[in-house]
Structure formats: structure tokens, C-alpha cells
Amino acid sequence: MSSNKAKIEALLKLVNSAAQQAIAEYENAGGDVPSIDSTELHPLDDAIDQVALKTAVRTLEGACAQLCTTLAPPSHTAINLVQVYDYACVRVALRENITNVLVDYPKGIHVNELSKIIKIDANKLARLMRLLATRGCYNEVDTDTFANNRLSLILHSEHPVRHMVSLHVEAGAKGAAVLYDTLKDSKMGYSDHPDHAAVMYANNKEGITGTFFDWMRQEDARRESYHRSMGGLNHIMGLLAVLTQFPFEKYSTVVDVGGGIGAFSLPLAKTHKHVKITIHDLPEALVQSRAVWARDCPEAVRENRIEFAELNFFTQVPVKGKDIYYLRNIIHDWPDHESALILRNVRQALGPHSRVLIHDYVLRELSRKQAEAEASTLGVSTAPEPMLPNFGVGNMRMYQQDLTMLILHNAKERTLKNSLELSTAAGLKLEKVWDFAEACVLEFSAA
Numbered sequence: 001m002s003s004n005k006a007k008i009e010a011l012l013k014l015v016n017s018a019a020q021q022a023i024a025e026y027e028n029a030g031g032d033v034p035s036i037d038s039t040e041l042h043p044l045d046d047a048i049d050q051v052a053l054k055t056a057v058r059t060l061e062g063a064c065a066q067l068c069t070t071l072a073p074p075s076h077t078a079i080n081l082v083q084v085y086d087y088a089c090v091r092v093a094l095r096e097n098i099t100n101v102l103v104d105y106p107k108g109i110h111v112n113e114l115s116k117i118i119k120i121d122a123n124k125l126a127r128l129m130r131l132l133a134t135r136g137c138y139n140e141v142d143t144d145t146f147a148n149n150r151l152s153l154i155l156h157s158e159h160p161v162r163h164m165v166s167l168h169v170e171a172g173a174k175g176a177a178v179l180y181d182t183l184k185d186s187k188m189g190y191s192d193h194p195d196h197a198a199v200m201y202a203n204n205k206e207g208i209t210g211t212f213f214d215w216m217r218q219e220d221a222r223r224e225s226y227h228r229s230m231g232g233l234n235h236i237m238g239l240l241a242v243l244t245q246f247p248f249e250k251y252s253t254v255v256d257v258g259g260g261i262g263a264f265s266l267p268l269a270k271t272h273k274h275v276k277i278t279i280h281d282l283p284e285a286l287v288q289s290r291a292v293w294a295r296d297c298p299e300a301v302r303e304n305r306i307e308f309a310e311l312n313f314f315t316q317v318p319v320k321g322k323d324i325y326y327l328r329n330i331i332h333d334w335p336d337h338e339s340a341l342i343l344r345n346v347r348q349a350l351g352p353h354s355r356v357l358i359h360d361y362v363l364r365e366l367s368r369k370q371a372e373a374e375a376s377t378l379g380v381s382t383a384p385e386p387m388l389p390n391f392g393v394g395n396m397r398m399y400q401q402d403l404t405m406l407i408l409h410n411a412k413e414r415t416l417k418n419s420l421e422l423s424t425a426a427g428l429k430l431e432k433v434w435d436f437a438e439a440c441v442l443e444f445s446a447a
Contacts, residue, residue: 007070007386008067008070008071010385010386011063011066011067011070011386011387012067014059014063014384014387015060015063015064015067017059018056018057018059018060018063019056019060021052021055021056022053022056022057022060025044025052025053025056026042026044026053029042029043029044029047030042030043030044034150035150036136036149036150036151037139037149038149038150039106039139039147039148039149039150039153040150040153041150041153042150045150045235046235048240048241048243048244048267048271049238049240049241049243049244049245050238050241051238051241051245051436051437052437054238054436054437054438055381055437057394058391058394058395058437058438059383059384059387059391059394060394061391061393061394061396062383062387062388062391062392062393062394062395063387063392063394064393065392065393065394065396066386066387066388066392066393085131086131086132086135087168087169087173088169088173089128089129089131089132090132090137090155090165090169091169091170091173092120092125092128093128093132093152093155094155094162094165094166094169096118096120097157098114098118098129098138098152098155099148099152099153099155099156099157100156100157101114101117101118102114102138102146102147102148102152103148103156105147106147106148107141107147108139108141108142108145108146108147109145109146109147110144110145111125111126111129111144111145111146112144114129114146126144129146132152133146136149136151137149137151137152137155138151138152139152159232160228160229160231160232160234160235161232161235161236162232163225163226163228163229163231163232164229164232164233164236165232166225166229167225167226167229168404171199171212171408172199172404172407172408174199174202174203175197175198175199175200175201175202175407175408176198176403176407177202178198178201178202179198179406179407181201182196182197182198182201185201188201191410192335192336192337192410193335193410194211194212194213194334194335194338194409194410194411195209195210195211195410196410197211197212197406197407197408197409197410197411198406198407198408198410199212199215199407199408200212200215203215211409212408212409217284223284223288224288227260227261227263227285227288228261230260230261230263230329231261231263233263233329234263234264234267236397237361237397237438237439238436238437238438238439239264239328239359239436239439240264240267241436242264242357242359242434242436242441243267243268243271243272244271245434245436246357246434246441246443248268248271248272248275248324249272249274251275251323251324251355252274252275252276252323253275253276253277253278253322253323253324254268254275254276254277254278254322254323254324254325254326255277255278255280255318255319255322255324255325255326255349256268256277256278256279256280256326256328257280257311257313257318257325257326257327257330257342257346258280258281258311258313258327258328258330259279259280259281259289259326260279260281260285260288260289261285261288261289261292261293262279262289262292262293262296262297263328264326264328264359265277265279265306266292266293266296266297269297269300269305269306270297273300273305275305276304276305276306276307277300277305277306277307278306278307278308278309278318278319278322279306279307279308279309280309280310280311280313280318280319281308281310281311282310282311282312283310286308286310289308290308293306313330313341313342313345313346314338314341314342314345315345316345317345317346317348317349318345318346318349319349320348320349320350320351321349321350321351321354322349322351322354323353323354323355324354324355324356324357325346325349325350325354325355325356325357326357326359327342327346327356327357327358327359328359328360329359329360330342330358330360331343331358331360331414331419331422332360332361332401332405332411332412332413332414333405333409333411334409334411335409335410335411335412336422339411339422340422340425340426343356343422343423343426343428344426344427346426347426347427347428347446350445350446351446352446354445354446355431355443355444355445356428356443356444356445357441357442357443357444358419358423358441358442358444359439359440359441360413360414360439360440360442361397361398361401361402361413361438361439361440362380362398362413362414362415362416362419362433362439362440362442363390363398363399363402363413363414363415363418364380364382364389364390364391364395364398364415365389365390365415366388366389366390367389368382368385368389371389371390372389374416378416378430378433379432379433379435380416380433380435380440381435381437395438397438398413398438399413401413416433419442423442423444424447427446427447428444428445428446428447429444429445429446429447430442430443430444431443431444431445
């Protein structure tokens with residue numbers, strides 16, 4: 001057997017092993033494995049802790065994609081990278097609430113009838129729906145007759161992931177369309193200022209200035225959707241695994257820095273009822289946050305387990321001397337200068353036993369030597385050979401997210417080395433890396 005063929009055989013074994021692990025996780029959680037045509041969510045889909053499933057899927061996706069790229073002609077794969085209009089079709093589905101409409105037609109609705117409801121040409125609509133159904137989003141139960149399935153249900157107006165999907169197909173797509181122009185612009189191309197993000201380059205042409213966050217604050221509906229999208233990240237990134245994997249039972253106070261409406265804190269309050277929580281954010285975010293807590297977790301409000309405190313984390317120090325200072329998807333929103341300001345202010349709040357938890361993607365190295373060095377010293381996972389050491393497409397979302405941060409904020413996801421440079425300069429000492437198979441928690445103490 002040639003060495004190249006041996007690598008293919010090894011990848012096939014990894015695919016089979018990872019698929020079997022995923023099957024076992026579904027069976028353990030719900031008694032059966034979901035079908036692509038399932039019309040209900042599986043119990044595991046909304047589980048707090050999906051680390052085992054995500055670990056299996058990371059290898060499965062990475063090995064499958066590496067097999068396809070290896071065995072397909074390069075021209076085949078190259079055009080597949082760019083001939084992608086899924087996002088445009090999803091945008092139509094979101095704007096017209098097609099999933100909501102189909103809820104009333106569990107056996108499916110013909111595209112001619114759907115066309116009358118949403119007022120889009122039936123022939124064109126059928127082509128969009130068929131593309132999505134080919135991707136496994138919606139089910140074509142008969143010719144030109146479409147119904148919901150497990151994947152399309154995520155696009156329902158009440159599902160939090162829908163708001164993150166909407167953010168990508170609207171703001172993300174708008175910024176991506178002018179990314180090259182921004183990179184070549186004499187003023188913006190070499191700037192790290194948040195005002196100079198690609199999406200704001202596009203907005204400037206419409207007379208909209210400031211940062212992405214300034215833009216989000218300009219409309220109540222847009223701001224509300226953005227905050228709800230942060231809850232969607234719980235599902236997408238498996239962020240709530242921290243509630244079961246990290247020993248919160250050892251701590252009594254948590255400060256949610258930039259906590260918004262409580263995408264992390266609400267589940268924390270329901271899971272660890274002994275913890276007293278402080279949500280720090282800007283005044284307009286706290287108005288929405290108080291309303292959400294009064295509706296979704298009134299017992300925590302009555303029992304004084306939650307307090308809301310205004311904070312500009314660039315200029316103010318959080319409430320001092322608490323056990324845990326939690327920053328989820330905060331540092332990745334800002335360039336290095338702004339991120340350093342945030343971390344230095346958090347550092348000033350720490351007591352001798354306080355911990356800082358930074359919950360973000362940690363970009364993996366493509367050099368196997370570097371990846372294995374990080375794995376041995378910091379405890380992060382490396383893909384087995386012959387896979388790419390960073391799991392390849394199995395970890396693709398973190399690299400796509402890195403570009404999202406560039407497009408929306410002129411910011412970035414960071415490698416471990418990047419994060420350590422920032423944290424060390426701020427007076428923090430890394431204690432542990434918690435690898436949750438997608439995002440990581442970096443645990444710091446005061447240096």
C-alpha cells in the first residue's frame with residue numbers, strides 16, 4: 001500500500017470511528033439517531049453539555065472534508081469554495097419567515113400556495129427552496145412541495161440561533177462584499193480602529209458612521225435581535241458546557257462582564273442557584289436585561305441573586321473582590337489596544353483568589369510541531385494524523401468567525417500565543433485551558 005493510499009485508509013477509519021461515537025451520543029441522550037427528515041429536534045440538540053458530541057463531529061467533519069479535497073479534482077473543489085449562494089437563499093427564508101409559515105403545514109405546502117402567502121414568484125421560489133432542501137434545510141416531500149425538518153426549525157423566529165444566522169446573512173454579507181475594497185483603502189486598510197471595519201466602510205456610503213455597536217444601538221429591533229443572537233451562540237458553540245465542566249460549585253460570586261441580557265447568566269442562575277451574579281453592561285443593554293430577567297428568571301430577582309451595574313469596561317473597573325470574572329465573546333470583539341484596556345481594568349478588580357474566565361475561540365496552529373507543543377503544555381486537543389493538526393474543516397467555524405470579527409469589528413479571534421501576550425501584559429497568569437471541543441475557556445489568576 002502506498003503512503004498516500006494509507007493516509008486515505010486512515011482517514012476512512014477516523015470517519016467511521018467518529019460517526020459511531022456521534023451515534024452513541026444520540027442514542028444515550030434520546031434513544032434514537034435523528035434523520036435528516038426529522039420534523040422534531042432531538043433531546044441532544046438543546047443539551048447544555050454537548051462536548052462529547054462536538055468532539056466526535058469535529059473529527060468527522062475534518063476527516064470527511066480532507067478526504068473529499070484529496071480525492072476530488074482541484075478544479076471541482078475550487079469552484080465549490082465560491083459558488084455558494086446558500087446565504088442568499090437563507091436570507092429570503094428569514095425575511096419571509098418561511099419556517100413559521102410551514103409550521104401550519106406539517107405535511108408540506110406546494111410552492112404555488114407558498115408563493116401566494118409570501119408574494120414571491122413561485123418558479124423562482126422553488127429554485128431557492130430546492131437548493132436549501134438539497135443542503136438538508138427543509139424537506140421536499142413531493143415535487144415542489146416543501147415542509148419543515150429538524151434543520152429548518154432552527155430558522156423559526158422564536159429560535160435564538162435564527163438571530164445569529166440573520167446577523168451573518170445581513171451585516172456579515174454586507175461587510176464581506178466590500179472586504180477587498182476596505183483592505184485596499186488608503187485610510188482603512190492599515191487601521192485597527194473599530195470604526196474602520198468592513199461593514200462600517202459599507203455603512204459610511206449610506207451616511208452611517210461609528211462602530212458596529214453604534215450601528216446596532218440605532219434601532220430597538222436591531223439591538224434586541226443582536227442581544228438575542230448571543231443566546232444563539234449557546235447552541236452554535238456549545239458555550240453552556242462551561243456550566244457543567246467548570247466547578248462553579250466552589251464559587252459563590254460571578255461577574256458577567258459585558259453580559260448583555262444574560263445569555264450566560266440566565267442559565268447560570270438556573271443551574272447554580274447558590275451563585276450571586278453581577279451583570280455589567282452599558283445602560284441601554286441593562287434596560288433590556290432587567291426586562292428579560294423579570295420575565296425569564298423572576299425567582300433570581302426576588303432572591304437578590306442578580307444585580308445590574310452599569311459599566312464602560314474601557315474606562316471603569318468592575319465591582320471588586322468577586323470570585324469569578326467571566327468574559328464571553330468580549331475580547332474577540334476588539335482590537336488589541338481596546339482588549340488590553342478591558343483586561344487591565346478587570347485585573348484591578350481581582351482579589352487574591354479571584355479567577356478570570358475568557359470564553360472564546362482559540363485558533364489552532366497548522367504546524368503539527370507547534371500544535372503538539374501546545375497540546376502537551378496546555379492540554380488542548382490536536383487531531384490525529386493524517387488529519388491536519390487543527391482538525392481542518394472540523395474547526396473551520398473558528399476561522400470563519402475570525403473573518404467575521406474582522407468584517408464587523410476590525411477585531412479578531414486569537415491563538416493561545418496572542419491571548420497570552422495580551423493577558424500577561426495586563427497582569428494575568430494562565431492557570432488552565434478548558435477545551436470544550438469548539439470554544440475554550442482560558443482561566444487566569446492575578447499574576
